[in-house]
Amino acid sequence: MERKIVVPGDVVSDNIKMSGSGTYIRGDEVCASVYGLVNAGARYVSVIPLSGKYIPHANDRVIGIIIETTHSNWIVDINSPYDGLLHVSQYPRRIELEDMKKYLKVGDCVLVLVKDVDAAMKVELTMRDKELRRLTDGRITTIGPTKMPRVIGRSGSMIRLLKSIIGCGMFVGQNGRVWISGSEDRIDLAIQAIRYIEANAHTPGLTDRVQAFLKAKEKTMQSRIHESRDNEEW
Amino acid sequence: MSEKPEHFIIDGKRLDGRRRDELRPIKIELSPLDRADGSCYLEWGRNKVVAAVYGPRELHPRHRQNMTGAVVQCRYNMASFSVDERIRPGPSRRSVEISKVIRQAFEHVVFTKFFPKTAIDIYIEVLRADAGTRTAGINAASLALADAGIPMRGLVSACAVGKVDGEIVLDLMKEEDNFGDADVPVAMTSDNRITLLQMDGRMTTEEFYKALELAKTGCTTVYELQRQALVEKYDNEYQAEGGLDE
Numbered sequence: 001m002e003r004k005i006v007v008p009g010d011v012v013s014d015n016i017k018m019s020g021s022g023t024y025i026r027g028d029e030v031c032a033s034v035y036g037l038v039n040a041g042a043r044y045v046s047v048i049p050l051s052g053k054y055i056p057h058a059n060d061r062v063i064g065i066i067i068e069t070t071h072s073n074w075i076v077d078i079n080s081p082y083d084g085l086l087h088v089s090q091y092p093r094r095i096e097l098e099d100m101k102k103y104l105k106v107g108d109c110v111l112v113l114v115k116d117v118d119a120a121m122k123v124e125l126t127m128r129d130k131e132l133r134r135l136t137d138g139r140i141t142t143i144g145p146t147k148m149p150r151v152i153g154r155s156g157s158m159i160r161l162l163k164s165i166i167g168c169g170m171f172v173g174q175n176g177r178v179w180i181s182g183s184e185d186r187i188d189l190a191i192q193a194i195r196y197i198e199a200n201a202h203t204p205g206l207t208d209r210v211q212a213f214l215k216a217k218e219k220t221m222q223s224r225i226h227e228s229r230d231n232e233e234w
Numbered sequence: 235m236s237e238k239p240e241h242f243i244i245d246g247k248r249l250d251g252r253r254r255d256e257l258r259p260i261k262i263e264l265s266p267l268d269r270a271d272g273s274c275y276l277e278w279g280r281n282k283v284v285a286a287v288y289g290p291r292e293l294h295p296r297h298r299q300n301m302t303g304a305v306v307q308c309r310y311n312m313a314s315f316s317v318d319e320r321i322r323p324g325p326s327r328r329s330v331e332i333s334k335v336i337r338q339a340f341e342h343v344v345f346t347k348f349f350p351k352t353a354i355d356i357y358i359e360v361l362r363a364d365a366g367t368r369t370a371g372i373n374a375a376s377l378a379l380a381d382a383g384i385p386m387r388g389l390v391s392a393c394a395v396g397k398v399d400g401e402i403v404l405d406l407m408k409e410e411d412n413f414g415d416a417d418v419p420v421a422m423t424s425d426n427r428i429t430l431l432q433m434d435g436r437m438t439t440e441e442f443y444k445a446l447e448l449a450k451t452g453c454t455t456v457y458e459l460q461r462q463a464l465v466e467k468y469d470n471e472y473q474a475e476g477g478l479d480e
Contacts, residue, residue, distance in 0.1 A: 007460075051381065119350070
């Protein structure tokens with residue numbers, strides 16, 4: 001499907017009831033407010049931005065890094081203009097205040113859920129849900145939050161492909177951080193694939209191209225292994 | 235500095251061979267800076283400017299935070315080597331004033347309400363100055379904002395009009411600016427809402443309205459170039475034949 005590129009101020013619809021995200025109403029027209037691609041649905045027309053920062057919303061799963069411990073909260077960097085607050089009571093088990101540092105230290109990575117964001121942009125996080133935990137192994141890489149959906153793909157097609165072909169664990173946070181677990185060379189390959197997706201985001205047929213990209217990479221890797229074996233024999 | 239020429243317009247042509255209503259050539263390059271959220275390099279005649287946009291990001295000191303929206307900050311700076319005679323580096327009376335008017339030109343165009351407590355920082359560096367650096371800076375900053383994915387009512391386009399030899403001309407060059415009778419920088423959005431209007435020198439009311447009309451045509455031309463630059467950036471970078479395959 002053809003998607004048009006628009007710049008801020010371009011008219012995208014003349015029905016003001018169609019105004020979706022990335023648009024605003026000017027007079028009796030709907031205009032784009034960001035530089036991006038038009039996504040014209042049946043009921044709403046929205047503009048998908050090509051760049052931008054992550055703005056937290058309730059129920060987002062994000063990957064955070066602890067940057068500070070206060071008397072009852074951990075302050076978490078969530079790759080956003082706003083810092084997240086993780087209260088001790090939101091840790092999966094009961095912790096005494098003085099033991100906080102035993103469980104999460106500055107620099108630790110956590111998989112957390114945004115519980116609530118208020119009007120003053122106070123971001124409350126929680127770890128009280130399944131799968132939410134401290135990340136102890138693997139590596140984290142970052143991709144633009146606007147390109148993050150491409151790593152997941154339509155109903156998870158891309159992430160399934162990456163996991164199965166590369167053979168690694170992977171979690172994509174809404175904030176654009178991607179956690180990858182597995183052996184070092186698998187992680188390296190996964191990061192290369194993610195960089196490829198980032199460079200080719202907003203192009204059609206991306207899943208197939210990533211598949212081809214990974215096959216080619218595997219091949220060169222295999223041949224390199226053969227080479228090193230040959231060298232050993234020699 | 236060069237001497238004042240006897241005539242600015244000879245046989246309907248200006249000193250650099252332009253017509254009265256012709257802009258100097260403009261060259262736009264998007265995202266030259268990797269570390270900025272959005273950036274733009276712009277050449278306008280012999281002007282060379284770079285604009286960088288950072289944000290929305292946390293604003294310090296905290297007492298300046300606005301609970302209802304982002305704060306737009308702008309710094310216009312001329313490099314010491316940007317003019318013939320080296321200028322003292324750092325802010326001057328002139329650059330502080332220009333920073334303020336440029337900030338005001340964007341404050342009401344950017345949708346600040348989406349990003350409470352944050353700052354959106356615009357940095358404009360003039361690498362080479364040749365009259366009309368504030369308008370060049372605004373054009374570059376507008377593209378840098380769009381490149382950073384910041385929601386706006388529209389792109390801001392700017393150009394100057396002026397009066398030389400008693401005639402209204404578009405986009406003054408150095409000599410016309412230095413020795414002309416008036417200089418009117420104008421910035422407006424694509425739907426012709428003025429966000430910056432200054433005047434240096436003298437004009438009659440009729441001349442002023444005529445100049446404003448001419449500025450509108452100039453801004454429209456600039457807008458087309460800005461739009462084209464953004465569309466081309468997408469085409470080049472993503473080689474999009476279709477759209478998303480979601």
